[in-house]
Amino acid sequence: MSQKLVERLQQEFSGEIRTVSNPKGDETVVVDREKLVDVLTHLRDSEGCEQLSDVVGVDYPDRDERFEVNYLLRSWKNNHRLIVKVNAAEDEPVPTATGVYRSADWHEREVYDLLGVPFADHPDLRRILCHHEFEGHALRKDYPIEQGQECSRPEHLFNDQDITAAARRATTLVTDLDGALDEVHPSDLLTVNLGPSHPAMHGALRAEVLLDGETILEARTEIGYIHRCFEKESEDHTWAQVMPYTDRLNYCSAMLNNSIYASAVEKLIGVEATPRAQAIRVIVSELSRIIDHLVCICANLVDIGALTNYWYLYNVRESIYEQLEKLCGSRLTTNYARIGGMSHDLYEGFDLEVLAKLDQLDEGISDVMKLVARNGIFLDRTVDVGVISQADALSFGYTGPCLRATGLAYDLRKTNPYWGYENYDFAIPTGTNGDTHDRIMVRMAEMVQSRSIIIQALENLPDGPLNVDDHSVVMPPKEKVYGSIEGVMNQFKLVYEGICVPAGEAYGFGEGANGELGFFCVSDGTGNPYRLKVRPPCFPIFSSYAFLAEGGMIPDAIATLGSLNIIAGELDR
């Protein structure tokens, strides 16, 4: 299917498209900058590529055209993916794709911020992760990793001209009872800043809203408050050392990040985890999905005033934490997966303990459902609040539960099965309306599905080795390290140089708790990643937040935000 897509594309744009052979299976084409928008438009309209899932910039300072910008496209209908590459020299503008995909807005801002690639005609080309006083571009190879730059004050998101313009726009919208225009003065509008230190903004998100009465006329969002430079840190560490950093991306479900990262690097190396490791990844990932959804739902319910549910659900989460702590010594930041397998095997009696925890989960879910399912206040606060249509959701780059709440049964575990997900019997819960209520209920139903997957995986847990039998990837056994010089050298080289991942690029992805979590890995053959770009599911979802909040009231905006489950660690990286 994919092969034909590239051929069709070459016929359509004869001579303008160069294919790149990519042994890792990601279809890649190179186009000229001038043709980029035409190609993307064609792919969207005629080839069903309805989503731009990420834009990845890579810096090659030695090349004439220093920057490479990769557009990662995805089609749900035809289930194919395509990477479109353009090259650009320093200061050479790349045409913006914001007219084709709405998600391009923030992705391009990020490439501009971190690499300094200018995008021509971008509507709002500002920094996004670094602060507004930052100078230089941090992900360029010549920017020293430790060179911090202080920020003296936060940036205001609305200036006087913005407020005047918003008042003018509002005037044309509002008419009084006689049908005459009801003029809105700039002084009638009130700017309210929410966050970044605000309980409902989950710590590190910020929105500034312009209020006309109680209605949000315009909203603007700002992120980057916990930008911890995951990508720059990755380039400074070996592939294996990146693992603990992945814990702290989506810290509500660290096991998922660990496992998907390990799979992505395995894809680039060309090894496949053993059946036992795959099954263990499924179990711990689904446990993680459950605890992630629990935090999302309980925080969301607290935000709309239903505090009791927090006590009920958090106890379940706490008890699953105990389990994870027993398994890998840490509650939150697990660092459990390894490239080529897992850090260690499950302990004796793990399965029985997990089954007991799952019973607690049932109890928690049923307690909460009793409290909220037909609760008038809950329904008033969530039904038809923060509605997004399926088309908008796709264009904004939604994946995961937020996309499924609009009624689209899109789940990577079904469409692109990995770790043997095709062998498990589970359903994809969907919503109908794409509102806050549906997002909460989809998560509730997904926990039940995850529970079923865990039980199936525990019943059919394969025996056999845990790690791949390749000691250029996994550490040799301790007997060899202590017993032979080859073993010592093997261990030394793996620790000191790292796993020498063959040069190339690969995009590995999986269904994270919030949607598609992907790692775009570029290796130059050494032990450190040349470039490691995370595709966090939250990032495109939060880019739509202003769109969702506008027209509603602040309490609605708060309820909506909770249901989107934005995790700042993953959003800002």
Next chain:
Amino acid sequence: MAVDLESPSNFITTRLRQAVNWGRKYSLWPLPFEVACCAIEFMSTVSSYNDISRFGAELVRFSPRQSDLLIIAGTISYKQAPILKTIYEQMAEPKWVIAMGACASSGGFYNNYSTLQGADRVIPVDVYVAGCPPTPENLMFALTQIQEKVEKEGLVPASDRHTDRAEA
């Protein structure tokens, strides 16, 4: 504090400083500056299993003007630093600060262009908690250390405590 056992009555004798500090010690109102992973462990500490209210500190306030214990839970970036400083300055005296976790204490394993190498570069910190993230037990231990500190303090306006850092 002392109760006169020979002629029991409904009053006790104590010193003003002790009585006030006894009250302050068991009614710390925390403001969680929830930024990153540590915030999740803070949530665990508040939840019913660990139950921070055993230490009288369950009244989590999100307004700096109503709280006297700032818990910095997470990584402080350069972008976040001016906000943290503003929040700290908005809190009324007496006030105490816990730096929860490796990032808030020292930047943790994020030694890079965006991460402040410890919250104490911007505001004074009373107790540092190790861990990435610290477990709820660690945080509760830090809370008891703050309580010990509160107990020993004088009645003078506590703004004097941090004069060495005020200009920094």
